[in-house]
Amino acid sequence: MKSKGDISPVQEMEQAEIEVTENKSESGACFPPTFSVSEIKNKQRRHAMFLKLKEEKRKQKLELKKKKKKERKALGDQAPPKEVPKTIENQRIYDETTVNPEDEEVAFDEGTDEFSAYFNRLTNPKVLITTSDRPRGRTVRFCEQLATMIPHAHVYYRRGLALKRVIPQCISRGFTYLMVINEDRKVPNGLVLCHLPDGPTAHFKVSSVRLRKEMKRRGKDPTEHVPEVILNNFTTRLGHSIGRMFAALFPHDPQFVGRQVATFHNQRDFIFFRFHRYIFKNEKKVGIQELGPRFTLKLRSLQKGTFDSKFGEYEWVHKRHEMDSSRRKFHL
Amino acid sequence: MQHDDVIWDLIGNKSFCSYKVKTKTQQFCRNEYNITGLCNRSSCPLANSQYATVREEKGLCYLYMKVIERAAFPARMWEKVKLDRNYAKALEQIDENLIYWPRFIRHKCKQRLTKITQYLIRIRKLTLKRQRKLVPLSRKVERREKRREEKALIAAQLENAIEKELLDRLKQGTYGDIYNFPIHAFDKAMEKQEEETESEEEEEEDEEESGTREFVAEEEFEESDLSDFEDMNNLKGSSDEEEDAEEQSSEEEETEEELEEEKTKAKSKGKTPLKGPVRKKRAYVEIEYEQETEPAQKSKAT
Numbered sequence: 001m002k003s004k005g006d007i008s009p010v011q012e013m014e015q016a017e018i019e020v021t022e023n024k025s026e027s028g029a030c031f032p033p034t035f036s037v038s039e040i041k042n043k044q045r046r047h048a049m050f051l052k053l054k055e056e057k058r059k060q061k062l063e064l065k066k067k068k069k070k071e072r073k074a075l076g077d078q079a080p081p082k083e084v085p086k087t088i089e090n091q092r093i094y095d096e097t098t099v100n101p102e103d104e105e106v107a108f109d110e111g112t113d114e115f116s117a118y119f120n121r122l123t124n125p126k127v128l129i130t131t132s133d134r135p136r137g138r139t140v141r142f143c144e145q146l147a148t149m150i151p152h153a154h155v156y157y158r159r160g161l162a163l164k165r166v167i168p169q170c171i172s173r174g175f176t177y178l179m180v181i182n183e184d185r186k187v188p189n190g191l192v193l194c195h196l197p198d199g200p201t202a203h204f205k206v207s208s209v210r211l212r213k214e215m216k217r218r219g220k221d222p223t224e225h226v227p228e229v230i231l232n233n234f235t236t237r238l239g240h241s242i243g244r245m246f247a248a249l250f251p252h253d254p255q256f257v258g259r260q261v262a263t264f265h266n267q268r269d270f271i272f273f274r275f276h277r278y279i280f281k282n283e284k285k286v287g288i289q290e291l292g293p294r295f296t297l298k299l300r301s302l303q304k305g306t307f308d309s310k311f312g313e314y315e316w317v318h319k320r321h322e323m324d325s326s327r328r329k330f331h332l
Numbered sequence: 333m334q335h336d337d338v339i340w341d342l343i344g345n346k347s348f349c350s351y352k353v354k355t356k357t358q359q360f361c362r363n364e365y366n367i368t369g370l371c372n373r374s375s376c377p378l379a380n381s382q383y384a385t386v387r388e389e390k391g392l393c394y395l396y397m398k399v400i401e402r403a404a405f406p407a408r409m410w411e412k413v414k415l416d417r418n419y420a421k422a423l424e425q426i427d428e429n430l431i432y433w434p435r436f437i438r439h440k441c442k443q444r445l446t447k448i449t450q451y452l453i454r455i456r457k458l459t460l461k462r463q464r465k466l467v468p469l470s471r472k473v474e475r476r477e478k479r480r481e482e483k484a485l486i487a488a489q490l491e492n493a494i495e496k497e498l499l500d501r502l503k504q505g506t507y508g509d510i511y512n513f514p515i516h517a518f519d520k521a522m523e524k525q526e527e528e529t530e531s532e533e534e535e536e537e538d539e540e541e542s543g544t545r546e547f548v549a550e551e552e553f554e555e556s557d558l559s560d561f562e563d564m565n566n567l568k569g570s571s572d573e574e575e576d577a578e579e580q581s582s583e584e585e586e587t588e589e590e591l592e593e594e595k596t597k598a599k600s601k602g603k604t605p606l607k608g609p610v611r612k613k614r615a616y617v618e619i620e621y622e623q624e625t626e627p628a629q630k631s632k633a634t
Contacts, residue, residue: 088487133464162462207481230497256507261498267488270481274490278498280511286498288491296481320473 088268093329097237106237110244114199118176118248125249127153127177128170133160136186141211143181145293149262149275151226151251163192163307171196177249178307181206191297194307195245200315201307202245204271204297211293219277219289225258226251227275233266238316239332242271242299260291269330271297299332340379344371349378365396365410367440374436384430384437386415386444393422393448395429395441419449 037053040046072079084090099106110116117123127150129143135158147153163180170178175196182190188209194201212218229250234243246264259279265272275292303312316331323331343349352371353360359371367385368375377383381400386393395413402409413429415422423442430438502511 160462207478228501230494232493232497256510261494263490263494263497265488265490265493268480268484270484272485272488272490274494276494278494280498280502283502283511284499286495286502288494288498296485298477298481324473 088328091328093326095236095329095331098235099237099240106240110240113241113244114195114197115244115248117197119244121252123176125152125177125251126175127179127249128175129153129155129179129181130158130166131180131188132182133158135181135183138186138209138211139181139183139188142188142209142293145212146179146181149222149227149292150249151224167194167196167306188295192307193245195248196306198305200241200245201303201305201312202242202299203301203303205300207296207298209293209295212291215290215294217289219291222260222275222277222291223258225255225260226253227258227260227262228254228256230261230263230265232263234264234332236332238299238302239266242302242332261288266332269298269332271299271332273297336379336381340373340376343378344373344376351378365398367437367444375440382433382437384433384441386426386441386448388448388452391452392417393445395426397429415445419445422449 037046037050040049110119118125127147129147129150131139131143135143143155147155163178167178178192178194178196180192180194181188182192184190188206191204191206192201193204212221227250229247231243231247234240243264243266250262259277261276261278263272263274263276265274272294273296274290274294276288276290278286278288280286299316300318301314302316303309303314305312318331323329343352349361349371351361351363351366353362360369361371361376363377364387365377365383365385366375367377367383373379377385377398381398381403383398385396387396388394393415395415397411397413398409399411402411413425415425422445426438426441426445430441501507
């Protein structure tokens, strides 16, 4: 590589082209070991060099692959097992709070926490769904559809009431859950789920809301049967408590006759909610058809006690700068 | 010397005034000491050497007065008097300070004071109500979250996961006796327990065939009432997974006896929901036939 700083631009260009063609005609790369593409000052030439570099790397990679494949074939049965490709789930940083199914401490905690009343079948869920002030049509329809999916759910208009005043009234009327759907610019974007007697309050960010009529190939409206609940991938301690929160929304005994299932699937801290109707075609195959709205949730904060944003004690708050710095670390 | 008329001639009508804002119908004055806000001969603070205003600072009202004697001292030109918080007393104070002043200015000062107290009351009321907090969204973060959500959705493979979970539940027997083909699970359980006998296998095979036949036939049956299912649910009892082993063993014994029961239960399955997933395929076909102009193209394409 000649030094390019001395010659005039036109000649430089010509030289660069010649060099490019020369390099292409040669089979291997001829980059000196201390050369770095970023040291070239001229943008176009730097770009050209970079592309060449990439091409080289791709070629090498292909050759390596071919070699490996040949070796595999040659070895036949004795070939070492195929390597598992890396996925984000594989590479996830191990969370110390991952719950072991046989953990006694966790079992004890769950026996005595706010949901124990539900899980011991002492209470039946009763949900109050409301919105922020002055909801627009989309939010209202979303609330209605939620109410059809969750049994014993009632939708009430907010009328500008303060939540702290609403909560004691709900408790006195026997509600177990308060769900507030926050709206911004005519679209629901937040969900506050408050377990009522004195339970934790979870604040979620809601995204990708699809109402029933926007869904393709959907089934008829859900019936009044109690659906089953599927909770997937809630592994850590925090995930566990959130999972129980969702489970406690639905009554205990699902009516299998209705063949409806509500799924909360956690993937990389996003909780996807789906509502399906299933049918078993045979013992190995099941067909599912999506009814009902779908949305995704992302947990923003979990607060002990009922809704109190100023003085409440927060068990977990999503802090962007601390928690979003690593792409392989998830909290749920 | 103060020549108010000359000043007004210049700034008001003919030449330029930097505080003047012109609209189609009106002229406004942006001077902060202006009492009405309009650009008039009587409201211009520059063109009147004797002038007064009421202004509000941090919830307190002040009366500002300008007299011709101080026109040469710009730093001391405006005299600031703090008005009482009580509205009535403040009005009296205005009267007291602006005694012998032109009627127009007195009247306008009091009007301004009235308006100011009204909006101060409103502010105090609003702060007691719920305050809506606007949280700014960072566009970069939102874009990042959206992309991550999409990737997570693809990685989640929701439908496969749900189907797998449902099949697992079926195998474990949480559904009890509703479905008449968990024979596979029985086979596996039996292999594990190592209690196979040929007779049982034969029976199960028969039941398998009869089960599938029944299932197919049931699609033609009409819907039956809901009340039947509730009764049947009550009969079966709870659906806890803890009762798996018991259910499996009991089912093996009772399969023959329950054939007839299963018929009725399977009949009950022939409700509208059953048509749903089946309708999936049918719906697709129907669309091609039902639409008028488009299907011509579609059929050609396909």
